[in-house]
Amino acid sequence: MSHRGKTRLASRRPNVKAMADVRAPPPPAQDERDECLHCAIVDMVEERIAKGGADVGDLATLVAESLVDLILLVPESEQAKLLAHTVSALGDLFLQKSGAEDGGSGSTH
Numbered sequence: 001m002s003h004r005g006k007t008r009l010a011s012r013r014p015n016v017k018a019m020a021d022v023r024a025p026p027p028p029a030q031d032e033r034d035e036c037l038h039c040a041i042v043d044m045v046e047e048r049i050a051k052g053g054a055d056v057g058d059l060a061t062l063v064a065e066s067l068v069d070l071i072l073l074v075p076e077s078e079q080a081k082l083l084a085h086t087v088s089a090l091g092d093l094f095l096q097k098s099g100a101e102d103g104g105s106g107s108t109h
């Protein structure tokens with residue numbers, strides 16, 4: 001649900017700073033901290049594109065490199081499996097998000 005709803009929720013945050021009671025729960029702030037990794041990465045990438053001068057090929061390479069770094073974090077015996085999972089997820093998610101599959105827009109987060 002927090003997927004892509006971040007901006008809307010953030011702008012709706014009420015100004016209650018004076019009410020900093022110890023027992024008051026902070027749901028809006030938590031919403032930002034708990035943002036999913038995917039959304040955080042997308043935000044950063046979109047920021048770079050918005051600034052201009054960003055090459056989408058370079059951006060894709062960097063995101064891919066971060067996936068490689070992630071794969072290299074697991075034991076060597078599991079790296080091939082994780083790589084296969086990554087490639088599979090890449091294809092599956094593309095089909096879902098491009099509308100080739102009925103699935104919805106990012107409801108997985």
Ligand SMILES: [Zn+2]
Pocket residue numbers: 003004036037038039040109
């Ligand atoms: Zn997300």
